[in-house]
Structure formats: structure tokens, C-alpha cells
Amino acid sequence: MTLADNSIALHEVRKTFGDNLVVPGITAEIDGGKFTVILGPSGCGKSTLLNMIAGLESVTSGTIRIGAREVQDLAPKERGCAMVFQNYALYPHMTVRNNIGYALKVAGVPKRERCERIKASAESVGLHGLLDRRPSELSGGQRQRVAVARAIVREPSVLLYDEPLSNLDAKLRQGMRMELTRLHERIGATSVFVTHDQVEAMTLADRIMLLNNGEIEQYAAPSDLYENPATTFVATFIGAxxxxxxxxxxxxxxxxxxxxxxxxxxxxxxxxxxxxxxxxxxxxxxxxxxxxxxxxxxxxxxxxxxxxxxxxxxxxxxxxxxxxxxxxxxxxxxxxxxxxxxxxxxxxxxxxx
Ligand SMILES: Nc1ncnc2c1ncn2[C@@H]1O[C@H](COP(=O)(O)OP(=O)(O)O)[C@@H](O)[C@H]1O
Ligand SMILES: [Mg+2]
Structure with a gap:
């Protein structure tokens, strides 16, 4: 699969919850193999959009393509996406090894291959020597690494992150930003990262999609949003x-x-x-x-x-x-x-x- 195959095309993607119109209609292309950040204030529809790409939330109307495939009616596991959440969502009774390898086990991947892939992903996020611990024996930063390792072990074509660094303290967040950038360069998956933090967006993104009330306010490179804001909303959201x-x-x-x-x-x-x-x-x-x-x-x-x-x-x-x-x-x-x-x-x- 070439990188371009992993681009995500959103066409008039719309979402309502009852009479609450959350996403009025987004048409945009998310570049394959690139790091795209969906940025915006709390409640603007970022998670809803990400969940619709992942298949955790249905679309009210519109189409979503990943590569050549139309995916909006496919089950989450058929979409080739892996997701990392803010709250880690680890299994507390399982070791780090089993947390990382659980999806592979369910998918019937043979034990030997499973072990190799678990080891490789754990190492790529700096979890050496912690595979036999349980989540309760890890720091917040280490737990977030387990969540990332668990996502990349499946070798997804699309990696979706929903505010994964928000529970970490400022210093750790900066370290994780650097690591996520390196990880992205190594694995080359299409990465879509949701945050309300403009510093994370500026530092991580190849392109930022800035949302306001479920609509794209500006979608451009970080330096473009900074230097040439399309609206006063962008001008005041970016920069501190x-x-x-x-x-x-x-x-x-x-x-x-x-x-x-x-x-x-x-x-x-x-x-x-x-x-x-x-x-x-x-x-x-x-x-x-x-x-x-x-x-x-x-x-x-x-x-x-x-x-x-x-x-x-x-x-x-x-x-x-x-x-x-x-x-x-x-x-x-x-x-x-x-x-x-x-x-x-x-x-x-x-x-x-
Ligand atoms: N399952 C749901 N049912 C009803 N309303 C929801 C649901 N999920 C989100 N919303 C509403 O949709 C809006 C956008 O939410 P969300 O996508 O979580 O925003 P963000 O991630 O940008 O903070 C909010 O007004 C929220 O209350
Ligand atoms: Mg959210």
C-alpha cells in the first residue's frame, strides 16, 4: 500500500444528535502519511469528527473514504484505523504485554509473531523492561505509551489520537510531542490528532484543521494559520x-x-x-x-x-x-x-x- 492510499476524504460529512446539529457538513482531504491536527475549542465537534472516521460514531449523512474505500458504513475494525484516547482505556487486570497484544490475540495472530510485534512496539515508545507490569504500576506517561504501543502494534494505516496528552503534566507533554513526531516519521501512517491546545497543534502538525462550531475555519500549514489567519477567530485562537x-x-x-x-x-x-x-x-x-x-x-x-x-x-x-x-x-x-x-x-x- 502506498502512502497516498491512506489519505482520508471527507465529503459533506454531517452529524446531528437529535436536533443538535454538531457538524453541519465538512468536505476536506486529510493527506496520506501526514500528521494532521484537528484543533478547536471544547465542544466544537472534534471528537465527533474523529469518531466518525474511526467508526465509533455513525455519520448522519455524507461519505468518508480511506484510500479508495468508502468506509462510513463499515465496522470500526474493517477501517484499518487504530485509536489512542485521553483516558488510555487500558485493561487494569492485564499486564502491559497483554494490553498491547490483546487485539492481535483476538485477531488470531500466531504467538511468536505476536511476541515480536509487542516487543517492537513497546520498544518504539520506550517501554523497555515494563512488559510484565500492570497499568496500576505505571506512571501516567507510561500508561499513555502503552496506549500508543497498543495502537501501533496493529500496524494501522490510520492512527487517530483524541487529546492523548491532556492528562499529562506540561514537561511530559513536551517530551511526548517530540516522541510522537519521531514515531510518525518512522511508521508513516496517516495521523489525525485532536486537541484543543494550539501549542500541540503548532508543534505536531503538517496541517491544522481549525474547527469552530463544527465548521472548518481554516485548514492550512501551522505557519500559515499563524501568519495569515483567514478570520479573527483563527487570529485569536492561535498564538499566546x-x-x-x-x-x-x-x-x-x-x-x-x-x-x-x-x-x-x-x-x-x-x-x-x-x-x-x-x-x-x-x-x-x-x-x-x-x-x-x-x-x-x-x-x-x-x-x-x-x-x-x-x-x-x-x-x-x-x-x-x-x-x-x-x-x-x-x-x-x-x-x-x-x-x-x-x-x-x-x-x-x-x-x-
Ligand atoms: N453522544 C452524544 N449525544 C448527544 N450529544 C453529543 C454526543 N456527543 C457529543 N455531543 C455534543 O456534540 C458537541 C460536540 O462534541 P464533541 O465532538 O465531543 O466536541 P469536542 O471534542 O470538540 O470537545 C457537543 O455539544 C456535545 O455536547
Ligand atoms: Mg473531544
Missing amino acids: PAMNLLNAEGDGSGIRLPNGTLLATMPFRGPVTLGIRPESIEIVPDGIPCRNVYSEDLGSHSIIVAEVADGQKLHVATPLCRRMTPGETFSVRFVEDAARLFDPTSGKRLQST
């Missing part, structure tokens, strides 16, 4: 602190605050939302006047929450590492090719620069 959004007005040559302060020279006329990332704002001697409200010195850089002339708030990320006193005044300039314009009513991106 988020992209600043200012109510402003274009006079044909510049974008200005209501009091006339020039923010950026751009040929636009009319009311507009100007988006600028905190790190694309520089502190300069004669710029846009700001007043410090609050600042945090993070060692490597500082975050300043400032107020501009008409009281709108602005987050500034600056290498200047000191805490400013509340009320202290300073001025800034926006790195102009980093400014983005949005329609104030629809929230959609206006110009493409």
Missing part, C-alpha cells in the same frame, strides 16, 4: 498572547485609531479591524503612544499589556526585560508587513499580503 485586534478606520492611505493616531500605512478606506501579533510591535522613541497597564518579565522576553489613546488594549512582546510601572508611558510602531486587516462585521481577512 493572541494576535491583537484593534478597531480602526482606513482613510485611503493609512489605518488610524478613532482619535487620528496612525497605526499603519495601508491603502484602505473604511472601518476595519487591524490585527498585529505582540512580537510584531516594537518599542520606539516616536511612535504610537501607549500607557503600561501591566507587564510580565518572563526572563527571555517581557509581555506588556498597554492601552492606546482610545483605551483599546494591546499586548506587546519585547526582548526588553524589565517590569514597567503601571501608568508608565512609552511608544511603539507596528512592523507593517505583519499587520493584517479584517472585515469588522464578518471577521474575514480583507487583503492578502
Whole structure:
């Protein structure tokens, strides 16, 4: 099977629970062999979509293809997918070895082959020497590794993850991100990873599908979502602190605050939302006047929450590492090719620069 065979094509996939329309209709292709992250706020339909791909949830209408096969009416085990859940879902009375090998045993894989595959998958997630333990004798991180080993031992063409790192502490999560990336590069399965965490999405994904109320807000490479958000929803969901959004007005040559302060020279006329990332704002001697409200010195850089002339708030990320006193005044300039314009009513991106 070539990698392209493992692409997933969603065509007008729709899901309702009673009268609750959760996924109004998604049409998209998930690249074979790539790492795709489905990102979005809690309740936006991420798990529902993943479960429909896995076959754990039926589609209300629409089709799902994996490679050349239409799968939406197939049983989960016929789809070639393996899934890793947030809560691990391990069998508590079984050893790590038997947890990993259970599906192979059910499928009638001969014992010798089973042992080899269990060993190989356990090693690939760093579970050496733990095969005879029970889940209760493992840390959270180790349990999550067992869940991953149990998924890859079946040599699936598609690996589906539903918030697998959410129960781990921050440091462990970062380590697991690195390991999952390496694992993906080694096994080459199509990986689809659901999370509400934009850092996980930015670091793991070849492509991010950002969902909002069951619909695709933007589906692109992480750097594209970051630099060229299609909507104000994307602009504020990606990045911490988020992209600043200012109510402003274009006079044909510049974008200005209501009091006339020039923010950026751009040929636009009319009311507009100007988006600028905190790190694309520089502190300069004669710029846009700001007043410090609050600042945090993070060692490597500082975050300043400032107020501009008409009281709108602005987050500034600056290498200047000191805490400013509340009320202290300073001025800034926006790195102009980093400014983005949005329609104030629809929230959609206006110009493409
Ligand atoms: N089995 C179900 N029955 C009824 N409503 C459900 C069911 N599963 C999910 N939902 C609803 O569908 C919406 C999306 O849920 P979900 O896909 O779990 O979101 P996410 O994974 O993005 O947090 C939520 O409003 C949730 O309450
Ligand atoms: Mg979920």
C-alpha cells in the first residue's frame, strides 16, 4: 500500500444528535502519511469528527473514504484505523504485554509473531523492561505509551489520537510531542490528532484543521494559520498572547485609531479591524503612544499589556526585560508587513499580503 492510499476524504460529512446539529457538513482531504491536527475549542465537534472516521460514531449523512474505500458504513475494525484516547482505556487486570497484544490475540495472530510485534512496539515508545507490569504500576506517561504501543502494534494505516496528552503534566507533554513526531516519521501512517491546545497543534502538525462550531475555519500549514489567519477567530485562537485586534478606520492611505493616531500605512478606506501579533510591535522613541497597564518579565522576553489613546488594549512582546510601572508611558510602531486587516462585521481577512 502506498502512502497516498491512506489519505482520508471527507465529503459533506454531517452529524446531528437529535436536533443538535454538531457538524453541519465538512468536505476536506486529510493527506496520506501526514500528521494532521484537528484543533478547536471544547465542544466544537472534534471528537465527533474523529469518531466518525474511526467508526465509533455513525455519520448522519455524507461519505468518508480511506484510500479508495468508502468506509462510513463499515465496522470500526474493517477501517484499518487504530485509536489512542485521553483516558488510555487500558485493561487494569492485564499486564502491559497483554494490553498491547490483546487485539492481535483476538485477531488470531500466531504467538511468536505476536511476541515480536509487542516487543517492537513497546520498544518504539520506550517501554523497555515494563512488559510484565500492570497499568496500576505505571506512571501516567507510561500508561499513555502503552496506549500508543497498543495502537501501533496493529500496524494501522490510520492512527487517530483524541487529546492523548491532556492528562499529562506540561514537561511530559513536551517530551511526548517530540516522541510522537519521531514515531510518525518512522511508521508513516496517516495521523489525525485532536486537541484543543494550539501549542500541540503548532508543534505536531503538517496541517491544522481549525474547527469552530463544527465548521472548518481554516485548514492550512501551522505557519500559515499563524501568519495569515483567514478570520479573527483563527487570529485569536492561535498564538499566546493572541494576535491583537484593534478597531480602526482606513482613510485611503493609512489605518488610524478613532482619535487620528496612525497605526499603519495601508491603502484602505473604511472601518476595519487591524490585527498585529505582540512580537510584531516594537518599542520606539516616536511612535504610537501607549500607557503600561501591566507587564510580565518572563526572563527571555517581557509581555506588556498597554492601552492606546482610545483605551483599546494591546499586548506587546519585547526582548526588553524589565517590569514597567503601571501608568508608565512609552511608544511603539507596528512592523507593517505583519499587520493584517479584517472585515469588522464578518471577521474575514480583507487583503492578502
Ligand atoms: N453522544 C452524544 N449525544 C448527544 N450529544 C453529543 C454526543 N456527543 C457529543 N455531543 C455534543 O456534540 C458537541 C460536540 O462534541 P464533541 O465532538 O465531543 O466536541 P469536542 O471534542 O470538540 O470537545 C457537543 O455539544 C456535545 O455536547
Ligand atoms: Mg473531544
